[in-house]
Amino acid sequence: EAAVTQSPRNKVTVTGGNVTLSCRQTNSHNYMYWYRQDTGHGLRLIHYSYGAGNLQIGDVPDGYKATRTTQEDFFLLLELASPSQTSLYFCASSDADRGKDTQYFGPGTRLLVL
Amino acid sequence: GQQVQQSPSSLVLQEGENAELQCNFSSTATQLQWFYQSPGGSLVSLLSNPSGTKHTGRLTSTTVTKERRSSLHISSSQTTDSGTYLCAIDPGNTRKLIFGLGTTLQVQP
Structure with missing residues (x-):
């Protein structure tokens, strides 16, 4: 089973915060993904690499930047956080392009923007 | 409209009963994946099944690609099966998944 870790697991910030x-x-999966999950919308893809x-x-x-610094590391950046970005964020990876495109998910990060 | 539709939206069973969850999608699917989301929020991949029938443990998934539908059968349900089951498709080798809203299953003792 693929291992995907996320940090922090919980985060509280204020409107306008980074x-x-x-x-x-x-x-060593090639693909990595960032999703957000909201009631009524399900899981939606923000960025991938x-x-x-x-x-x-x-x-x-919209409102998100991302950067893949290495094969292993993928970051999601909220430079001016807004309350609408309060959500549960998941990262995932897969070995797509080698016929193994099952996605494996991390444990999620709960973000609250006040 | 929603590209991936799951039914029922919620289901309550007694322990030991079987569950049948449905996933219908509006485009072709080169990949189809079933996930389990625990009440705490963690997501686990159950099965990848873009076509045909696959089994793992008490789970059986049957996907009929040309009819754009998949089912997930859970036999002899247990209270620990309670949670949300999500279906997701890749609509054409995009390497991206589109998710349904899920079926919330509650298994009562």
Whole structure:
């Protein structure tokens, strides 16, 4: 089973604050993803990446930046956090392009923007 | 409209009963994945099944690609099966998943 870790697990910030969510996977997967989950909307893709230095736009990218610094590490940045970004954030990874595109998820980060 | 629709939205069973969860999707699916989300929020991949039938433990998934539907059968349900079951598809080798809203299952002792 792939190992995906996220930090912090919980975060509280104020409107206008800067937040960085971190994700690490230790299985050399090429693809990594950031999702948010909200009641009534389900899981929605924010950004994803297929390798270090690469970034692809997801379905709900507004207000978010992301950076893939290494094969293992993918960061989500909220530079001016707003209450609408209060959500449960998940990171995932997969070995897509090698026929193994099952996605494995991290434990999630609960973000509250006051 | 929602590309992935799951039914029922919620289900209550007595322990030992079987559950049948449905997933219908409006486009072709090159990948289909079933997930379990615990009441605490953690997400676990159960099965990847873009076509045909797959079994793991008490779970059986059947996907009929040309009819754009998949089912997840849980046999002999247990209280620990309680949670939300999510279906997700890749609509065409995009390497991205589109999720349904899930079926919330409650298994009573």
